[in-house]
Amino acid sequence: MNEVLDTIVIGGGQAGLASGYHLQKKGLRFLILDASDEAGGSWPRYYDSLKLFSPARFSSMPGMTFPGDPNGYPKRDEVIRYLQDYRAKFQLPVRTNQRVASVERDGEGFTVRTMVGDTFRARTIINATGSFHNPYTPVLPGQEAFQGRTLHSSEYRNPEPFRNQRVVVVGRGNSAVQIGVELAEVSKTSLAVLRPVQFMKSRLLGQDVHFWIKLIGFDTFPFWRFGKTAPSSSAVNDSGGYKEKVAAGKPDQQPMFTSFYEDGVIWPNGRKEPVDTVIFATGYRPHLPYLQAIGALDAEGRPLHQAGISDVLGLYYVGLEGQRSFASATLRGVGPDAQFVVKKLLRHLKR
Ligand code: FAD
Numbered sequence: 001m002n003e004v005l006d007t008i009v010i011g012g013g014q015a016g017l018a019s020g021y022h023l024q025k026k027g028l029r030f031l032i033l034d035a036s037d038e039a040g041g042s043w044p045r046y047y048d049s050l051k052l053f054s055p056a057r058f059s060s061m062p063g064m065t066f067p068g069d070p071n072g073y074p075k076r077d078e079v080i081r082y083l084q085d086y087r088a089k090f091q092l093p094v095r096t097n098q099r100v101a102s103v104e105r106d107g108e109g110f111t112v113r114t115m116v117g118d119t120f121r122a123r124t125i126i127n128a129t130g131s132f133h134n135p136y137t138p139v140l141p142g143q144e145a146f147q148g149r150t151l152h153s154s155e156y157r158n159p160e161p162f163r164n165q166r167v168v169v170v171g172r173g174n175s176a177v178q179i180g181v182e183l184a185e186v187s188k189t190s191l192a193v194l195r196p197v198q199f200m201k202s203r204l205l206g207q208d209v210h211f212w213i214k215l216i217g218f219d220t221f222p223f224w225r226f227g228k229t230a231p232s233s234s235a236v237n238d239s240g241g242y243k244e245k246v247a248a249g250k251p252d253q254q255p256m257f258t259s260f261y262e263d264g265v266i267w268p269n270g271r272k273e274p275v276d277t278v279i280f281a282t283g284y285r286p287h288l289p290y291l292q293a294i295g296a297l298d299a300e301g302r303p304l305h306q307a308g309i310s311d312v313l314g315l316y317y318v319g320l321e322g323q324r325s326f327a328s329a330t331l332r333g334v335g336p337d338a339q340f341v342v343k344k345l346l347r348h349l350k351r
Pocket of ligand 1: 014054129318
């Protein structure tokens, strides 16, 4: 393709779609490239029972209200439908099956090549690929000897394959607790935690907690203006009676095990316990090798940026954890970040 676009957005999940919405509003010429065969991001790959941790009325993207009961917590499939409808409503130009393989400097702009051999040119780039494609799993002593099954929570779909097993879920965040609670109904399940799980009430003084977070401005507090990345909260939103279930030992909490042995795990007091499956709910890390050649990453492969504006002129991000605020990597947070980034990008294009 010889046409030089204003922008190429890499990734067609919520971050890419919100970017598209704001690019379109400014009348810019752009394309959204996505690796998968359907826009909408990683939601179809999340576990079956997933429920949002914010109610519908605090889960909308720019320009389109999340449908249904505003106080209800939408399920995974409702989010998938919402994102598909979002793309259709704004007729966002998403090219699917276009996994970006490399980004090169091309004069003042960029050339983007995809795995299927297509080439695109643009004056600016917004990277919006999330980090779900790169699950983080710590390597623990003795792991290679363990005869049971280990998996990352990104591979977990539902409790059925683990019925009647002894299962340990490593982690203390929303995914660890939601998965642990449903597994505990069919198997003997423990959460292995470095610190006890902290719960956040889902309602305070008759209002959803997100109402208060919004009211005090915590969601949008500009940590980046103070040279900081917004902190990520590990507190679990107790929208499913999780606190009560964990207190009742379904699942129980155990201090993180120190190592594996052939048949199971070794707890900090030295007790060996046979275990069938260990699930790591240990999060994700950005993985952007195609941006290495243009000098966009630090030695550990993390993007060099401030508030989503890369150190590389013309390159931007939307959807990075803590990019501008506490909510940056959430459905409700990508809109304001995309708007901010598009404003900066427009200024760059007009130079
Ligand atoms: P993704 O949804 O991961 O989309 C990225 C897109 O980029 C994908 O479509 C992928 O195919 C594409 N891509 C990747 N690499 C390339 C490449 N090289 N070239 C082209 N395309 C590429 N947030 C909330 O607001 N509420 C919640 O309740 C909530 N629950 C969550 C539960 C789980 C289990 C997880 C993991 C996250 C949750 N999140 C939640 C956080 C966040 O909203 C989601 O992770 C969301 O999917 C992130 O959107 P994204 O667009 O940034 O990334």
